[in-house]
Amino acid sequence: NGARQPVFVLVGGTGDLAMRMLWPSLAMLDQDGFLSSDLRIISVAREDCGTDVCVDRIGEAVQKRVGESLEAETLSRFRKRIVHLALDAAHDDWGDKLKAELGDIDKLDIVFFLSVSPSLFKPICEHIERAGLSKAPNRVVIEKPIGRDLATSKIINDSVAHAFDESRTFRIDHYLGKETVQNLIALRFGNIVFEPLWNAQSIDHIQITIAETVGVGERLGYYDEYGAIRDMLQNHLLQLLCLLAMEPPSAITSDALRDEKVKVLRSLKPITAENVQTSTARGQYGPGFADGHPIAGYEAEKGSPSNTETFVAIKAEIANWRWAGTPIYMRTGKCLPSRSTEIVIQFKPLPHSIFGAEAHANRLLIRLQPDEDISLTLMNKAPGLTSEGMHLQALDLSLSLIKAFDGNGDGKPPRRRIAYERLILDALNGNNAQFVRRDEVEAAWTWVDGIVQAWTDTHMKPQMYPAGTFGPVSAFRLIEREGGRTWND
Numbered sequence: 001n002g003a004r005q006p007v008f009v010l011v012g013g014t015g016d017l018a019m020r021m022l023w024p025s026l027a028m029l030d031q032d033g034f035l036s037s038d039l040r041i042i043s044v045a046r047e048d049c050g051t052d053v054c055v056d057r058i059g060e061a062v063q064k065r066v067g068e069s070l071e072a073e074t075l076s077r078f079r080k081r082i083v084h085l086a087l088d089a090a091h092d093d094w095g096d097k098l099k100a101e102l103g104d105i106d107k108l109d110i111v112f113f114l115s116v117s118p119s120l121f122k123p124i125c126e127h128i129e130r131a132g133l134s135k136a137p138n139r140v141v142i143e144k145p146i147g148r149d150l151a152t153s154k155i156i157n158d159s160v161a162h163a164f165d166e167s168r169t170f171r172i173d174h175y176l177g178k179e180t181v182q183n184l185i186a187l188r189f190g191n192i193v194f195e196p197l198w199n200a201q202s203i204d205h206i207q208i209t210i211a212e213t214v215g216v217g218e219r220l221g222y223y224d225e226y227g228a229i230r231d232m233l234q235n236h237l238l239q240l241l242c243l244l245a246m247e248p249p250s251a252i253t254s255d256a257l258r259d260e261k262v263k264v265l266r267s268l269k270p271i272t273a274e275n276v277q278t279s280t281a282r283g284q285y286g287p288g289f290a291d292g293h294p295i296a297g298y299e300a301e302k303g304s305p306s307n308t309e310t311f312v313a314i315k316a317e318i319a320n321w322r323w324a325g326t327p328i329y330m331r332t333g334k335c336l337p338s339r340s341t342e343i344v345i346q347f348k349p350l351p352h353s354i355f356g357a358e359a360h361a362n363r364l365l366i367r368l369q370p371d372e373d374i375s376l377t378l379m380n381k382a383p384g385l386t387s388e389g390m391h392l393q394a395l396d397l398s399l400s401l402i403k404a405f406d407g408n409g410d411g412k413p414p415r416r417r418i419a420y421e422r423l424i425l426d427a428l429n430g431n432n433a434q435f436v437r438r439d440e441v442e443a444a445w446t447w448v449d450g451i452v453q454a455w456t457d458t459h460m461k462p463q464m465y466p467a468g469t470f471g472p473v474s475a476f477r478l479i480e481r482e483g484g485r486t487w488n489d
């Protein structure tokens with residue numbers, strides 16, 4: 001933005017998200033030379049700790065997160081950029097106080113990052129607007145949850161839209177900042193080999209799993225209102241689905257990409273009371289052992305009965321020419337046996353096997369967590385002699401991104417970037433391609449609301465699964481019901 005001085009205003013600068021993710025991301029961007037030398041960072045929070053104490057806490061948080069990778073010189077430069085303001089953002093005059101700190105606002109290019117509860121977005125944006133701080137090129141970054149259904153998401157989006165138009169509203173889905181998630185676009189549209197096979201004719205089904213080993217912990221108050229479908233599926237799982245299933249965009253520009261993503265969401269076949277029992281599974285963890293600890297179970301942690309699911313699995317279908325008839329199985333949950341995020345593209349069997357049953361169908365596995373790698377299972381001739389015919393053996397053609405990009409050549413894997421680094425950099429640069437557009441949020445909620453309504457209409461309660469197992473029995477039935485399919489556990 002020409003000669004304007006960049007300013008990053010972090011509202012909620014002393015909070016958990018800020019300390020664990022945002023400050024470390026900013027510091028690493030500074031170290032890697034991505035922050036303009038004149039960038040100022042203003043932390044806004046209720047805590048009246050003063051800039052010195054606040055900056056010390058930030059320094060500790062950054063050390064804790066990126067310790068070894070951080071150079072002392074970076075930290076001292078980074079600390080000098082920061083000013084902390086103790087303000088109650090729900091109070092009337094904070095916009096003016098902020099303005100007084102900012103100086104000549106016409107010479108600034110401000111990114112407001114709201115790392116606070118969405119219930120504060122409205123008063124905060126009103127104050128920003130009233131103080132004249134919401135004009136272009138200034139923009140706002142907001143975090144999930146963007147509502148707990150379509151109606152509440154509209155209220156939140158409206159409260160921001162009054163101050164910032166859509167092109168200057170950056171909705172974070174931190175999965176979009178992950179290297180391997182970005183790589184899905186490169187894999188699909190940077191290679192010619194996959195795209196001709198990327199359809200219902202060649203693909204039997206797709207599986208997307210986001211498994212967590214942890215329970216709800218201290219987030220119980222929030223989580224009990226949301227559950228797995230709202231907390232993980234409406235946003236992260238559906239974003240992964242969009243990138244996998246979308247048509248090739250005509251360019252890698254933000255609207256071309258997001259136009260294609262929203263079409264996928266709008267093509268999702270509604271799940272209704274008629275098919276909800278065979279298309280979804282709901283679970284809640286009970287007593288067991290997960291994440292290295294004995295677990296008392298969700299209701300025991302809550303201290304009262306709960307109808308909230310901590311696990312959800314869904315068989316989705318995309319009603320368009322490319323995907324009609326290809327089931328897409330998605331699942332996510334807490335207190336599962338392993339922490340992993342992976343996508344399985346299961347290809348169809350050969351139309352005619354000259355090798356009998358030895359020829360297994362090809363499978364592409366894209367793993368995002370714990371390690372980032374891609375492997376394609378191919379059939380090979382088993383080496384050696386046989387007296388009759390040849391035998392086949394499945395082998396993986398694999399691409400370990402960590403090994404492939406050992407940038408320093410020191411044998412150590414390169415530092416894994418925090419997803420927020422890319423997203424903050426994009427927000428500073430005004431590039432909103434990896435942020436979620438309002439129509440995407442609304443299309444995703446429309447589909448999810450239908451499922452939640454069908455659960456209510458059919459009184460479908462979560463089934464208990466022991467902590468440390470891969471969800472309730474119904475989740476296995478969901479996939480096993482059809483043609484020998486199983487989860488990739």
Ligand code: NAD
Nearest residue numbers: 012013014015016017045046088089090115116117118143
């Ligand atoms: P938190 O409660 O730890 O921190 C909230 C921050 O906001 C604190 O700095 C607090 O001082 C500040 N704040 C609260 N009310 C304020 C007011 N009236 N005026 C000025 N400052 C005020 O919350 P968090 O866990 O950091 O989460 C922040 C947001 O990010 C929430 O919307 C949350 O849902 C979302 N989020 C958090 C995480 C996470 O891992 N913590 C992950 C995804 C989304």
